[in-house]
Amino acid sequence: MTADSSVTEPIAAAETTTIAADIAIVGAGLAGSLAAAVLARAGQRVALVDKRAVPPDEFRVEKIGGHQLEMFRRLGFIDALAAAGCQYDRVPNVREGKVVDVSVGRAYGLPYADLVAMARSQLPDPSSLIVDEVAAITASDDVQHLVLASGRRIDARLVVLATGMAGALGYKLGIRRRVLAGRHSVSFGFTIARRDGAPFDFEALTCYGERTSDGVDYLSLFPVRGGMRANLFMFRDPTDPVMRDLRRDTEATLLRLLPGLQSFLGDFRVTDRVQNWVMDLSVVEGHLQPGLVLIGDAFQTNCPAAGTGVARLLVDVERLCTEYAPRWLATAGMGAEKISQFYADADKIAADQQSLKMARFRQALTSRNDIGWDVRRRLHFLRRSITHRVDQMRPGWLAQVRSALRA
Template sequence: MTTDRTVTEPIDGGETATIVSDIAIVGGGLAGSLAAAVLARAGHRVALVDKRAVYPDEFRVEKIGGHQLELLRKLDFLSALDGVACRYDRVLNIREGKVVDVSVGQAYGFPYADLVAMARSQIPDPSSLIVDEVTAISNSDDVQHLELASGRRVTARLVVLATGMAGVLGYKLGIRRRVLAERHSVSFGFTIARKDRSPFDFEALTCYGERTADGIDYLSLFPVRAGMRANLFMFRDPTDPIMRELRREPEATVLRLLPGLQSYLGDFRVTDRVQNWVMDLTVVEGHLQPGVVLIGDAFQTNCPAAGTGVARLLMDVDRLCTEYVPRWLMTAGMGREKISQFYSDRDKIAADQQSLKMARFRQALTSRNDIGWDVRRRLHFLRRSLAHRVDQMHPGWLGRVRGALRA
């Protein structure tokens, strides 16, 4: 790592400038902002390039829990998350109006824009964020060159593409996206409240779909600062008229699809705009290139219903930024042999494969109506319900068994 901490060096005394860095990160969403913070806190010169100074209010990741929190704690972001998110510890899980079980464990709800802002706030030097747009990348075994829309340039030893599903820059480098499952799932996000403004009788709630024909995996309700947030995950044709009905008449449509919810929600209303997102399952090809590495959705997309996207993203950030980049910068060059180490990482590969496996499992468990999957679906919920009943009679039993299995 060089000792010169200068970020911007003028060229020929004109308006054009070259920004010199160790690592240039393209894309300032969650993946890019977390990576920038981890690397900058370790003392590396980082240039995070995004066209937005403040990330917009988009419907993306809105809750985190379980193993994801362990990774955030390892990367030292958990205390900052406490400042922007709503914590909850119990989730009531229901199906057909009946309690399946209760999930107990620390979790957080938040707007995605707040999560990105939290990650950016952990970057020691705010000037590391360059509000601009990358128009071209020239990569090599040594130094990488980025052209910006403003006319400025960025040079770096390594470029991290954290551009999500926007593949224009990758396409220019010969990186292609292969579709594994087109229009795999549809997600909806909105906020609800009771009309009389009284609180709901649960801290958080998950309601699973009742009929395979509806294609509903589950509706997740959890607290955010603006109220009770709802995430609905479906495996259904995005052109189906039900999608339009969910946007126009969300209250009536949700209760028609999930009638067992009525007694838990009471007289409620949707308090903001209904947002939705159609997700393709994709992976990239041609990505092993000198000086460039892809993370998060830029490398592989995920099924939102499976809940594996953030875990994959955090695994990418952890392995790349704490293991490989520091080691790569200690020696000359940034050829394919270095870049391949990250893509061959055992933990990364396992997270990627698990994400695709869970995506296919959630779709089959929700939508397949053959006898084999019908039996499997019934057994899935029966096992959960029985375990819950036993745990009610012998509190702590389930936790002790799970702890023993992990040991």
């Protein structure tokens, strides 16, 4: 965590030299804030440390839907999410100017800063958020000691690193990040509106890439309170000139990459700053240590196009905070043998593996141009189109089949 001179002074325990806690969580992004809220609601003494009092305006997670909603519900955050987000329920999926199928199901769009603010608002005691920087951590089989930039200290039985891809603290502890696929994907985020001020003819829309040479997986359009948000996901060299074109002349470049999109958008414009993110696929090593556990991106990164990052994060939070941490705290010690139970959890391992599997699948489906993947790509969209048409002729047929398969 890097020092930031623009943040406010620490808001908790300002006159205390040493703060005592059951669990210290470093990083109050989505993972850390949700974990802190779950643990604090269960009666644990939590110290949540972050250098910023207000979540930064970062281009990260901007929509929540599908199975993620059930996980938010189980953790007790669904009402707060619904209040903070912009709801939508129907998403036409198009390719080459034609509707492939329509996704139906509740989802919410909201900026990442609002999502984090929602999570922080669920803390029973706001003073458990300590605005400061963790300078050092000393881990042991018993009590963990954290030194803050302000000179204060935190003593806790367990430390949770939820620092995302920031690796300075982990590096000091001997934790290294192994890159599985460098510059795996590129994502762009921006907001659009029609030039005539009229609303779009859809509440949300997904447009898939048309040519493997373009490296476009899909463009996702969905509502947020500030307008229609656009997330573009690509598998392409980040130094390619098209990346500059997308930042400087977004409208024209977008239609050049996705010509079938024109009939759906009409005459539109970008209304805010174009943000972009280059993502490596990576996983940490040397992380099994006493008194210390890593969650979310601090443990393994994700491909944004695969849409598995939030699900992985929620699995980490749910398994650690409802299963392992309470059990660990109920007995003496916090050795590596306890910590290893979390990393060996079947649900966590499955979520981590599924995330990597989907990252590789999305890249291959988008970019591979050999005959095998060309056939697979055609069959993928053909199967979706046929299923959609049958479901239109016999409404409810698809839901019945899925229900029978689950039985």
